[in-house]
Amino acid sequence: MRASGGASPRPAPPKRRGSASPTTTTTSTATKLPVRGASSSSLAMPAPRLAHLRRLLALHSPPPHPLAPSPVRPQPLLLPRAMAGAAHAGVATGSAEYEEVLRCLSSLITQKVRADTGNRGNQWALMSKYLQILELEEPIARLKVVHVAGTKGKGSTCTFAESILRSCGFRTGLFTSPHLIDVRERFRLDGLDISEEKFIRYFWWCWNKLKVKTGDDIPMPAYFRFLALLAFKIFSDEQVDVAVLEVGLGGKYDATNVVKAPVVCGISSLGYDHMEILGNTLGEIAREKAGILKKGIPAYTVPQPAEAMSVLKQRASELGVSIQVVPPLDPRQLEDQPLGLHGEHQYMNAGLAVALANTWLERQGHLDRIHVKDHGTLPDQFIKGLSIACLHGRAQIVPDPQVNSEYKDTSCPLVFYLDGAHSPESMEICAKWFTHVTEKDITQPGPLEQPRSSSNSKKILLFNCMSVRDPQRLLPRLLDTCAQKGLHFDQALFVPNQSQYSKVGSHASPPSGREQIDLSWQLSLQTVWENLLHGEKGLNGPSSSGTSLVFESLPSAIKWLRKTSRENQSTSCQVLVTGSLHLVGDVLRLIKT
Numbered sequence: 001m002r003a004s005g006g007a008s009p010r011p012a013p014p015k016r017r018g019s020a021s022p023t024t025t026t027t028s029t030a031t032k033l034p035v036r037g038a039s040s041s042s043l044a045m046p047a048p049r050l051a052h053l054r055r056l057l058a059l060h061s062p063p064p065h066p067l068a069p070s071p072v073r074p075q076p077l078l079l080p081r082a083m084a085g086a087a088h089a090g091v092a093t094g095s096a097e098y099e100e101v102l103r104c105l106s107s108l109i110t111q112k113v114r115a116d117t118g119n120r121g122n123q124w125a126l127m128s129k130y131l132q133i134l135e136l137e138e139p140i141a142r143l144k145v146v147h148v149a150g151t152k153g154k155g156s157t158c159t160f161a162e163s164i165l166r167s168c169g170f171r172t173g174l175f176t177s178p179h180l181i182d183v184r185e186r187f188r189l190d191g192l193d194i195s196e197e198k199f200i201r202y203f204w205w206c207w208n209k210l211k212v213k214t215g216d217d218i219p220m221p222a223y224f225r226f227l228a229l230l231a232f233k234i235f236s237d238e239q240v241d242v243a244v245l246e247v248g249l250g251g252k253y254d255a256t257n258v259v260k261a262p263v264v265c266g267i268s269s270l271g272y273d274h275m276e277i278l279g280n281t282l283g284e285i286a287r288e289k290a291g292i293l294k295k296g297i298p299a300y301t302v303p304q305p306a307e308a309m310s311v312l313k314q315r316a317s318e319l320g321v322s323i324q325v326v327p328p329l330d331p332r333q334l335e336d337q338p339l340g341l342h343g344e345h346q347y348m349n350a351g352l353a354v355a356l357a358n359t360w361l362e363r364q365g366h367l368d369r370i371h372v373k374d375h376g377t378l379p380d381q382f383i384k385g386l387s388i389a390c391l392h393g394r395a396q397i398v399p400d401p402q403v404n405s406e407y408k409d410t411s412c413p414l415v416f417y418l419d420g421a422h423s424p425e426s427m428e429i430c431a432k433w434f435t436h437v438t439e440k441d442i443t444q445p446g447p448l449e450q451p452r453s454s455s456n457s458k459k460i461l462l463f464n465c466m467s468v469r470d471p472q473r474l475l476p477r478l479l480d481t482c483a484q485k486g487l488h489f490d491q492a493l494f495v496p497n498q499s500q501y502s503k504v505g506s507h508a509s510p511p512s513g514r515e516q517i518d519l520s521w522q523l524s525l526q527t528v529w530e531n532l533l534h535g536e537k538g539l540n541g542p543s544s545s546g547t548s549l550v551f552e553s554l555p556s557a558i559k560w561l562r563k564t565s566r567e568n569q570s571t572s573c574q575v576l577v578t579g580s581l582h583l584v585g586d587v588l589r590l591i592k593t
C-alpha cells in the first residue's frame, strides 16, 4: 500500500544573479602547445570502426555486454543501466508511480545533512531505531558484507570486487553512490541495476513502515540513510550471497556502518574531500574512514600518505587487527586483458578489490571455486571480473551522437571525455587520463598508429563543482597537471548542474527557462580560472580573446559546443567534463536525448 502525503515539493530553484546569456570574458589567447607524442602505453588498443559505433548510437542500444570495452576505446552512448534493467524486467520506466517514489525520496533531502553535524552524534543513534522499525537487525547480521571506505576510488573498488565475485558464480548485491542518471543505479543485483518494479515494491515497504512509526521524536531518515536501509532490505530479501557496500561519506557515522561484522573491510585512497564534515587534516579524515574497521575483521588499504597511514595503522592496532597494504595491480597479472574501468589509477583500485574478493572467498570457505595459477597471473574468474566491471562517468569517452551522426567521413568532431573527479588528487588523476587519451585521437577508427594530428583538435573544459569544494585547490591541480604534459585548454565553460533541479529523479523536468538562475558560483569559478591563466589581470586583462564562458544552463552549453563544432569542421572538439559527478550525469543524460 502506498503512503499518502509526506512528500514535499521539489526545492525551488535559486534566484538569478548573473547574466542569462553566455558570459564571455576577454582574456589573452591561451597558447596551445603541441600535444605530446604518442606513448607506447600498454593501454593502447585498436578503436572500433566508426560505422559500427554510429550504428550503436543511432539505435540507442542498451549497454553492450561489459566484456566489450577496452581501456581507451570510446564508449558508445548507452542507455542508463537502470533502464536496461527495467527493460529486462518488462516494466516501463518513468511510470507515474515511480515519479511518486522519486518525489517522496526528494522530500528526504535536507541541506542539514551536510551543514550541521550531519552524520554524527545523537543522530547516529537513530539508525538503530530505523533498523528496529524495519526489522533489519537480524537480516543485516546474516549478510556477507564487503565494506569499503576511502576518499577516492571506493566506488571503483566496490565495482571491481562485486564483478570478481559475480564471475566466481555468486549472487551479488552492490550499493554505491552517488547515481549519475537514475537512483536505481545505486542498487545492483547480479550486476544489473534493480528493476523499477522491484525498486518501487521495496521502496513502499520501507517508506510505509517508517512513516507509521516516525513523528516528532523520531524523524524520517535523511536521504542517504533511507537509501542505505533500502539497500539492506533489498539485499537481504533478494538473498544475495555477498553484499558489497560503498560508504557514502566518512565511515564511522555512515549509514552503512551499522554492519557489525563484515567479512572484510577496505580503505581506498585517502585525500582531501568533505573537509567541512570530516576534518581539515589527512589524519582527521583517515580517523573517520578508519571508523569502519572492526575487531577481528581483516582489513586492506592501498599505499597512503604517511599521515593517513599512521592513523589507519594506529586504529587497526587498537582493534587488534592488522591492516595490510596492497600494491597496485600489475597489468601482467591480467594476461593482456584490459581493466573494465579506465585510467592508470584503476590499477590501484583493482589491486585492493582483488585482495578484498580473495579474502571474502577465503573467509567464506570458497577458495575451491578458483583455480590459482602458478605463473603469477590471477585466476580466470578474477581476470574476467576485472575486465567486465562497468561504472559510468569514470574516465568515460562518449562521441556526441548528434553531431557525429551528421558526418559521413571517419572523424568524430565532438567528443566528451567524462570523469567525475572532484577532489584535488582526483583532478590530477583525471588530467593525466585526459592528456593520455587525447595524445592520440582514439575516436578514430583503424589502428592507433595513425592518429589524427592533435593540432587539429580543440581542448575545451566543461566544469562545475559544488560550492562546498574549493576551486582554488581543484582548478590549479587540473591546469598544472595538463600543462606539465603539454596540454592547454583553448576554452573553459562553467555551467550550473542541471540535476540541482531534479536531485533524485531522471524523469523530472529541466528548468523551463523562466526560473531565476543564480550564476554567482559559476562566475567565481570563471574568475579563479582566469586568474590562474592570466594572474591578477584575470577577467579584465588588456590582451584578450575570450577563453572562458559562463552558461546559464547545461543545455545551452551543449548547444554552443555543437554549433562550434559544426562551424569548425576541420577541428575536432575534445571536451573534458569534470568537477562533479552530477555534472557528468547531466551531460550523459542530455547528449543522449
Ligand SMILES: Nc1ncnc2c1ncn2[C@@H]1O[C@H](COP(=O)(O)OP(=O)(O)OP(=O)(O)O)[C@@H](O)[C@H]1O
Binding pocket: 150, 151, 152, 153, 154, 155, 156, 157, 177, 178, 268, 269, 345, 346, 348, 349, 393, 394, 395, 419, 420, 421, 422, 425, 426, 427, 429, 430, 581
Ligand atoms: N585511486 C584513486 N586515486 C585518486 N583518484 C581516483 C582514484 N580512483 C578514482 N579516482 C577519481 O575519483 C573519481 C570517482 O571515482 P570512484 O567513484 O571510484 O571514487 P569514489 O571514492 O566512489 O568517489 P565519490 O566520493 O565521488 O563517490 C574518478 O572519476 C576519478 O577521477
